[in-house]
Amino acid sequence: MITVDSAGELTERVGTVLGHSGWVTMPAERIAAFGALTGDEHWVHVDRERAKADSPFGDVLAHGFLLLSLVTGLANECYEVRRAERWTNYGLDRVRFTAPVTPADSLRLELTLDSLEETTTGFRLVLGCLLERQGSDRPAMVADWIVLITEGDSR
Structure with missing residues:
Protein backbone atom coordinates (compact mmCIF):
# COMPACT_ATOMS: atom_id res chain seq x y z
CA MET A 1 0.00 0.00 0.00
CA ILE A 2 1.17 3.49 -0.84
CA THR A 3 0.66 6.04 1.94
CA VAL A 4 1.19 9.78 1.46
CA ASP A 5 0.30 12.84 3.50
CA SER A 6 -1.07 14.83 0.55
CA ALA A 7 -2.44 13.69 -2.79
CA GLY A 8 0.03 16.07 -4.41
CA GLU A 9 2.78 13.65 -3.38
CA LEU A 10 1.39 11.17 -5.90
CA THR A 11 2.48 13.35 -8.86
CA GLU A 12 5.51 11.16 -9.57
CA ARG A 13 3.27 8.09 -9.69
CA VAL A 14 1.02 9.28 -12.54
CA GLY A 15 0.95 6.53 -15.14
CA THR A 16 1.92 3.80 -12.69
CA VAL A 17 0.20 1.11 -10.67
CA LEU A 18 -0.61 2.36 -7.18
CA GLY A 19 -1.22 -1.13 -5.89
CA HIS A 20 -3.17 -4.34 -5.81
CA SER A 21 -5.86 -5.25 -3.33
CA GLY A 22 -6.16 -8.62 -1.69
CA TRP A 23 -8.15 -11.35 -3.39
CA VAL A 24 -11.90 -11.52 -2.68
CA THR A 25 -14.47 -14.15 -3.54
CA MET A 26 -17.98 -13.67 -4.83
CA PRO A 27 -20.18 -16.20 -2.99
CA ALA A 28 -23.58 -16.98 -4.53
CA GLU A 29 -25.23 -15.63 -1.37
CA ARG A 30 -23.62 -12.21 -1.91
CA ILE A 31 -24.74 -12.18 -5.54
CA ALA A 32 -28.30 -13.07 -4.54
CA ALA A 33 -28.33 -10.45 -1.75
CA PHE A 34 -27.21 -7.77 -4.20
CA GLY A 35 -30.00 -8.83 -6.56
CA ALA A 36 -32.55 -8.55 -3.75
CA LEU A 37 -31.22 -5.14 -2.75
CA THR A 38 -31.32 -3.71 -6.27
CA GLY A 39 -34.35 -5.56 -7.59
CA ASP A 40 -32.32 -7.35 -10.28
CA GLU A 41 -33.29 -10.92 -9.44
CA HIS A 42 -32.99 -12.40 -12.93
CA TRP A 43 -32.47 -16.15 -12.71
CA VAL A 44 -28.94 -15.89 -14.12
CA HIS A 45 -27.98 -14.10 -10.88
CA VAL A 46 -30.03 -15.91 -8.22
CA ASP A 47 -31.12 -19.40 -9.33
CA ARG A 48 -28.09 -21.67 -9.07
CA GLU A 49 -29.86 -24.80 -10.27
CA ARG A 50 -31.26 -23.14 -13.36
CA ALA A 51 -27.95 -21.36 -14.04
CA LYS A 52 -26.11 -24.70 -13.85
CA ALA A 53 -28.60 -26.25 -16.26
CA ASP A 54 -29.35 -23.39 -18.68
CA SER A 55 -26.39 -21.00 -18.56
CA GLU A 85 -10.87 14.96 4.83
CA ARG A 86 -13.35 14.16 2.11
CA TRP A 87 -13.38 11.84 -0.87
CA THR A 88 -16.02 12.55 -3.48
CA ASN A 89 -16.94 9.98 -6.07
CA TYR A 90 -17.15 12.32 -9.07
CA GLY A 91 -18.09 9.60 -11.51
CA LEU A 92 -16.82 7.31 -14.20
CA ASP A 93 -15.64 8.05 -17.71
CA ARG A 94 -15.70 4.45 -18.87
CA VAL A 95 -16.86 1.12 -17.47
CA ARG A 96 -16.68 -2.22 -19.24
CA PHE A 97 -17.66 -5.63 -17.88
CA THR A 98 -15.29 -7.78 -19.91
CA ALA A 99 -15.69 -11.29 -18.50
CA PRO A 100 -18.28 -13.21 -16.49
CA VAL A 101 -17.76 -13.71 -12.75
CA THR A 102 -19.15 -16.76 -10.97
CA PRO A 103 -18.84 -17.87 -7.33
CA ALA A 104 -15.78 -19.92 -8.36
CA ASP A 105 -13.82 -16.75 -9.20
CA SER A 106 -11.45 -14.78 -6.99
CA LEU A 107 -11.00 -11.11 -7.83
CA ARG A 108 -8.58 -8.31 -6.98
CA LEU A 109 -8.22 -4.69 -7.98
CA GLU A 110 -5.22 -3.33 -9.83
CA LEU A 111 -5.34 0.43 -9.35
CA THR A 112 -3.38 2.86 -11.54
CA LEU A 113 -3.12 6.60 -11.26
CA ASP A 114 -3.94 7.82 -14.76
CA SER A 115 -3.94 11.54 -13.96
CA LEU A 116 -3.69 13.96 -11.05
CA GLU A 117 -4.77 17.57 -11.15
CA GLU A 118 -4.71 20.17 -8.39
CA THR A 119 -8.01 22.05 -8.07
CA THR A 120 -9.11 25.05 -6.04
CA THR A 121 -10.45 22.72 -3.34
CA GLY A 122 -7.94 19.87 -3.47
CA PHE A 123 -7.12 17.27 -6.08
CA ARG A 124 -8.84 15.44 -8.94
CA LEU A 125 -7.58 11.91 -9.53
CA VAL A 126 -8.44 9.64 -12.43
CA LEU A 127 -7.90 6.07 -11.32
CA GLY A 128 -7.66 3.17 -13.72
CA CYS A 129 -9.48 0.21 -12.22
CA LEU A 130 -8.81 -3.30 -13.47
CA LEU A 131 -10.71 -6.04 -11.65
CA GLU A 132 -8.56 -9.10 -12.24
CA ARG A 133 -9.80 -12.69 -12.15
CA GLN A 134 -7.32 -15.05 -10.55
CA GLY A 135 -5.86 -17.45 -13.10
CA SER A 136 -7.22 -15.54 -16.10
CA ASP A 137 -5.66 -13.12 -18.58
CA ARG A 138 -9.05 -11.48 -19.11
CA PRO A 139 -10.22 -9.05 -16.41
CA ALA A 140 -13.79 -9.01 -15.13
CA MET A 141 -14.07 -5.23 -15.36
CA VAL A 142 -12.18 -2.12 -16.41
CA ALA A 143 -13.16 1.41 -15.45
CA ASP A 144 -11.84 4.96 -15.26
CA TRP A 145 -12.90 6.35 -11.89
CA ILE A 146 -12.75 10.06 -11.03
CA VAL A 147 -12.21 10.95 -7.37
CA LEU A 148 -12.06 14.41 -5.81
CA ILE A 149 -9.99 14.75 -2.65
CA THR A 150 -10.36 17.64 -0.22
CA GLU A 151 -7.55 17.84 2.31
CA GLY A 152 -7.18 19.33 5.75
CA ASP A 153 -4.20 19.88 8.03
CA SER A 154 -2.05 16.91 8.98
CA ARG A 155 -3.67 14.58 11.45
Missing part, protein backbone atom coordinates in the same frame (compact mmCIF):
# COMPACT_ATOMS: atom_id res chain seq x y z
CA PRO A 56 -23.17 -21.50 -20.52
CA PHE A 57 -21.27 -20.31 -17.41
CA GLY A 58 -22.26 -23.25 -15.18
CA ASP A 59 -23.33 -21.14 -12.21
CA VAL A 60 -24.88 -17.80 -11.29
CA LEU A 61 -23.20 -14.63 -12.53
CA ALA A 62 -22.26 -11.61 -10.43
CA HIS A 63 -24.04 -8.41 -11.44
CA GLY A 64 -21.82 -5.90 -13.19
CA PHE A 65 -22.86 -3.21 -10.73
CA LEU A 66 -21.90 -5.51 -7.86
CA LEU A 67 -18.40 -5.75 -9.32
CA LEU A 68 -18.28 -1.97 -9.72
CA SER A 69 -19.36 -1.49 -6.10
CA LEU A 70 -16.30 -3.40 -4.89
CA VAL A 71 -13.91 -0.78 -6.24
CA THR A 72 -14.11 1.70 -3.34
CA GLY A 73 -13.30 -0.82 -0.63
CA LEU A 74 -10.60 -2.55 -2.66
CA ALA A 75 -9.00 0.80 -3.58
CA ASN A 76 -8.63 1.49 0.15
CA GLU A 77 -6.20 -1.44 0.21
CA CYS A 78 -4.04 0.17 -2.50
CA TYR A 79 -3.37 3.72 -1.31
CA GLU A 80 -4.05 6.20 1.47
CA VAL A 81 -3.90 10.00 1.62
CA ARG A 82 -3.54 10.89 5.32
CA ARG A 83 -4.76 14.50 5.05
CA ALA A 84 -7.84 13.60 3.00
